[in-house]
Amino acid sequence: MDVRVVLHFAVLTRALSLLLQALLNAAIPDHEADAFRPPRIEEPLYLDPVVEGCLGGLSRWDAEHYLFIAERGYLYEHNFAFFPLLPVVLRGLAETLLWPLSGWLSVRGRLLLAVALGNSALFLLSAVALHAMSRAVLQDRRLALLSSLLYCLTPANVFMTSGYSESLFAALTFGGLFLLEKGFTFRACLALGIATAARSNGLVNVGFLLYLPSLRALSRIRAYRATTAGRSKALRYAWVVARLLVTSLLGTAVIALPFCAFQYYGYRTFCTPSTSLERIPPALVSLAERKGYRIPDENGPPPLWCMRPLPLLYSHIQDVYWDVGFLRYFELKQIPNFLLALPMASLGIVAAYAYYQANPDMCLRLGLWESASRRLDKPTPGFFNPKVFVYVVHSSVLLLFGTSCMHVQVLTRFMASSSPVPFWISAHLLLLNEPLLHRRKTSVPNVQLRSHNSSRNGCTNPLHNPVSALLPHWRTCSPTTQCILGYFLSYWVLGLVLHCNFLPWT
Numbered sequence: 001m002d003v004r005v006v007l008h009f010a011v012l013t014r015a016l017s018l019l020l021q022a023l024l025n026a027a028i029p030d031h032e033a034d035a036f037r038p039p040r041i042e043e044p045l046y047l048d049p050v051v052e053g054c055l056g057g058l059s060r061w062d063a064e065h066y067l068f069i070a071e072r073g074y075l076y077e078h079n080f081a082f083f084p085l086l087p088v089v090l091r092g093l094a095e096t097l098l099w100p101l102s103g104w105l106s107v108r109g110r111l112l113l114a115v116a117l118g119n120s121a122l123f124l125l126s127a128v129a130l131h132a133m134s135r136a137v138l139q140d141r142r143l144a145l146l147s148s149l150l151y152c153l154t155p156a157n158v159f160m161t162s163g164y165s166e167s168l169f170a171a172l173t174f175g176g177l178f179l180l181e182k183g184f185t186f187r188a189c190l191a192l193g194i195a196t197a198a199r200s201n202g203l204v205n206v207g208f209l210l211y212l213p214s215l216r217a218l219s220r221i222r223a224y225r226a227t228t229a230g231r232s233k234a235l236r237y238a239w240v241v242a243r244l245l246v247t248s249l250l251g252t253a254v255i256a257l258p259f260c261a262f263q264y265y266g267y268r269t270f271c272t273p274s275t276s277l278e279r280i281p282p283a284l285v286s287l288a289e290r291k292g293y294r295i296p297d298e299n300g301p302p303p304l305w306c307m308r309p310l311p312l313l314y315s316h317i318q319d320v321y322w323d324v325g326f327l328r329y330f331e332l333k334q335i336p337n338f339l340l341a342l343p344m345a346s347l348g349i350v351a352a353y354a355y356y357q358a359n360p361d362m363c364l365r366l367g368l369w370e371s372a373s374r375r376l377d378k379p380t381p382g383f384f385n386p387k388v389f390v391y392v393v394h395s396s397v398l399l400l401f402g403t404s405c406m407h408v409q410v411l412t413r414f415m416a417s418s419s420p421v422p423f424w425i426s427a428h429l430l431l432l433n434e435p436l437l438h439r440r441k442t443s444v445p446n447v448q449l450r451s452h453n454s455s456r457n458g459c460t461n462p463l464h465n466p467v468s469a470l471l472p473h474w475r476t477c478s479p480t481t482q483c484i485l486g487y488f489l490s491y492w493v494l495g496l497v498l499h500c501n502f503l504p505w506t
Contacts, residue, residue, distance in 0.1 A: 002131065002141065002144070002145045002148075003128060003131060005145065005149070005464065005465050006127050006128065006131050006145070006148045006149060006152070007124060007127070007128065008465075009149055009152045009465060009467070009468070010123060010124050010127040010128075010152045011124065012152075013152045013153060013157070014120040014123055014124070014161065017157060017158070017160075017161045017496065018055075018116060018120070018161065020493070020496050021055075021057035021058065021158070021161065021162075021496050021500045022053075022054045022055070022057065024057065024496055024497050024500055024501065025056055025057035025500045025501060026053065028497070028501045029501070030501050030502045031501055031502040031503045032502070033061075033502040033503075033504075035060075035061055035064065035502060036062075036064045036065055036068070036078075037064060038064065038068050038072075038284065038287060039283045039284070039287060040108065041281055041283055041284070042106045042107060042108060043106070044106055044108075044109070045103070045104055045105055045106050045109065046104045046105075047101070047104040047105050047109060048105060048106050048108070048109040051105060051109045051112050051113055052109070052112065055112045055113065055115065055116050056112070057162070057496075057499075057500030057501070058112060058115050058116060058119075058161065058162040058163050058500070059112060059115070059162070059163055060162065060499055060500055060501070060502050061499065061502070062082065062163075062164060063115070063162050063163030063164055064163075065079055065081075065082045066082055066086050066087055066090065066163045066164070066165070067090070067108065067111050067112070067115070067163055069082060069084070069087040070086075070087035070088075070090040070091040070094070070111050071091075071107050071108060071111060072284070074265075074266075074269060075280065075284060075295055075296075076288060076293040076294065076295055077270060077293065077294035077295070077303070077313070077317065077321075078293065078294075078317050078321045080262075080266045080269075080313050080314065080317055081314065081317045081318065081321065081322070082165075083165065083196075083197055083198055083199055083200065083258075083262060084197060084262060085165065085168060085194065085197040085198040085258075086163075086164075086165040086168050086198060089114075089118055089168065090111050090114045090115060090118060090163070091111070091114075093110075093114035093117065093118050094107060094110035094111050094113075094114045097114075097117075098110040098113055098114060101113075112163075115162065115163040116161075119160065119161055119162070119163070119164075119167045119168070120161070122167040122168050122170075122171045123160050123161070123167040123170075123171075125171040125175070126151075126160075126167055126170035126171035126174055126175075127148055127151055127152055129170075129171055129174035129175040129178055130147070130148050130151050130170075130174045130420055130423070131144055131145070131147075131148035132178045133174050133175075133177050133178035133181060133420065134147050134148060134420060134424065136178060136181040136182065137181060137385065137387045137388060137391065137420075138381065138382055138383065138385055138387075138388065138424065139381040139382075139385055139387075140381040140382045140385075142431065143381075143382055143383065143424070143427050143428060143431060145466070146427035146430060146431065146437075146466050146467070147420065147423040147424050147426070147427040148423070149465060149466065149467045150423045150426050150427055150430075150467065150484075150488060151420075151423045152467075153467065153485075153488040153489060153492055154416045154423075154488070154492070155343070155344065155412050155416060155487060155488055155491035155492065155495070155506075156412050156413035156416035156417060156491075156495070156506070157491070157492040157495055157496070158495030158496050158499045158500065158505070159413040159417070159495070159499075159506075160417070162499065162500070164413075165198045165199055166413055166416070166417035167417070168198045169195055169198040169199045169202065169417050169418070170416075170417040170418070172191050172192070172194050172195035172198065172202075173191075173192065173195050173202070173205060173417075173418060174420065175191050176188045176189075176190075176191030176192040176195060176205070177192075177205075177208060179191060180192075180208055180209065180212050181212070181387075183216070185209075185213060185247055185251065188209070189209065189250070189251040189254040189255060190254065192205045192208075192209070192254075192255050193254040193255045193257060193258060194258070196255055196256070196257075196258040196259050197258035197259075197262070199417075199418075200259060200314060201398070201414070201418060202255065202258075202259070203255065203256060203259055204394065204397065204398065204418075205255060206251075206252050206255050206256070207390070207393075207394060207397075208390060208394070209247075209248065209251040209252065209255065210248050210252070211390045212390065213244055213247050213248065213251075214244060214368070215367075215368065217240050217241070217243070217244040218368060220236075220240050221237060221240055262314075263312055263313055263314060266313035266314070267306070267311055267313060269296050270294070270296050270302065270303055270306065270313065271302045271303070271306035271311065272302075273296035273297060273298045273300075273302075274296075274298055275296045275297070275298060276297065276298050276299060277295070277297055277299075280295065303316075322407070324405065324406060324407065325405065326404060326405050327404055327405075329406070329407060329408050334408065337407070337408050337409040338408050338409075340408075340409045340412070340505075340506050341402075341403070341408045341409055341410075341411040341412060341506070343412075343487045343491075344411050344412045344415055344416070344422060345399060345403065345411060347421075347422045347425055347426060348395050348396065348398075348399040348415065348421065348422065349399070350425055350429075351383075351392055351395060351421050351422070351424070351425035352392055352395070352396045352399075354383070354384075354425070354428075355383070355384065355388065355389070355392045358384040359384060359386070359389070362386060362389065363389065366389075367386060367389035367390065382428065383424055383425065383428040388421075388424070391419065391420060391421050391424075392421055394419060394421075395415065395419040395421035395422070398414065398415050398418055398419055399411070399415065402414050402415065409505075409506045410506060411506075412491065412506040413506060426484050426488075429480050429484060430466075430480065430481055430484060432480075433478045433480040433481065434470070434477060434478050434480065434481045435478070436469070436470060436473060436476070436477060436481075437466055437470075467485070470485065471485070491506075
């Protein structure tokens with residue numbers, strides 16, 4: 001079964017990632033980066049040096065924030081840039097599944113172990129969820145399989161493995177969208193709402209909740225118009241519209257609730273604090289004084305952002321601590337970071353352009369209805385399927401926002417954990433241009449690839465796992481294949497080399 005192929009490849013890539021990060025972290029000295037490095041207050045236990053040596057590469061850069069929050073809670077103001085779901089999951093694993101190791105591992109050691117186990121399991125779930133969603137949306141088995149296998153080699157690999165929330169967010173987002181595609185709206189809302197507790201960009205998923213039920217409502221209205229007459233038709237129209245409005249309002253509230261609740265918690269923590277400095281370990285207070293971190297103090301004045309009409313702590317942190325804002329990153333010195341993000345941005349642009357070229361009329365109609373001539377045709381399976389429209393729009397919105405309003409190098413992991421489109425368009429291009437895949441029918445009408453009765457250069461049964469079948473025959477692959485797989489594999493490895501040693505990466 002395809003799911004087994006995806007699971008097997010996901011397990012293999014997770015094992016390789018953990019092994020490589022341990023070897024590379026041991027072989028390459030850590031860079032002395034100006035990053036968040038809280039002091040270790042708890043005394044190390046017997047196995048802590050072993051776990052730190054094997055899994056220390058998973059705790060670099062922002063992962064230190066998540067581990068600190070899981071261990072100490074939200075102490076510093078800038079910790080609130082990191083949403084609470086991953087720290088809760090990690091602490092839960094450390095206090096339940098890994099609790100028998102508490103005599104040999106400190107809380108920090110158990111949290112590191114929880115990162116390795118938890119994110120590996122979550123990545124497997126996200127790969128399975130992506131495959132299921134791809135089958136439902138693309139209606140093309142081969143494209144869905146290849147997309148999921150490419151996801152296992154995601155350019156954001158190191159962030160899917162280390163102590164970041166990307167794997168958790170991807171699992172919830174892809175799973176929620178699969179449920180929404182299948183019509184399980186309530187369960188989809190719950191999954192997407194929980195995803196918002198992992199990352200702020202979960203709010204963008206509201207667009208799916210507004211769009212997909214609207215498509216179903218329009219479909220019902222068209223059916224009623226053809227089969228119902230008179231007063232009964234008006235009543236059914238009213239019922240469909242009312243149901244759509246209620247679903248949209250409640251679903252939006254469910255998805256937005258975690259974000260709002262977290263902002264309220266931040267407001268209460270700093271604007272009406274109930275903690276004094278005496279209750280905080282002196283080493284952590286000393287770090288705050290040395291680095292200029294704000295900590296809640298019931299005897300001190302509230303921060304200025306508390307006085308704003310809409311006191312959003314998240315916006316304040318992004319503005320002050322990370323200098324995030326519209327076009328702020330458009331400077332000459334940031335050209336290397338734009339180049340790092342260029343491959344992912346290129347995939348997003350190619351996806352949007354190709355989809356519009358294939359479906360211009362449908363795009364102009366926002367995919368809500370089709371022309372009378374196309375309504376009789378069977379929908380084209382593959383990337384140009386009408387169901388893909390909303391995902392391309394979502395990907396384009398993420399690309400535009402990430403390029404103009406974020407640290408642009410983050411675009412790689414931002415899109416790879418939020419949208420299936422980069423993997424769909426990559427798989428589509430491979431199937432369209434790679435003869436070794438033996439693609440007899442493509443996702444593009446009237447396009448046929450060369451087919452062979454036997455495998456070329458000994459490549460047997462390539463569709464069992466197309467990616468692993470292509471890699472041994474790199475030199476005979478098409479330039480498109482070499483570019484796409486070269487991008488995925490180089491970022492897969494470079495991320496482990498650089499990120500795990502406190503060197504700058506995406």
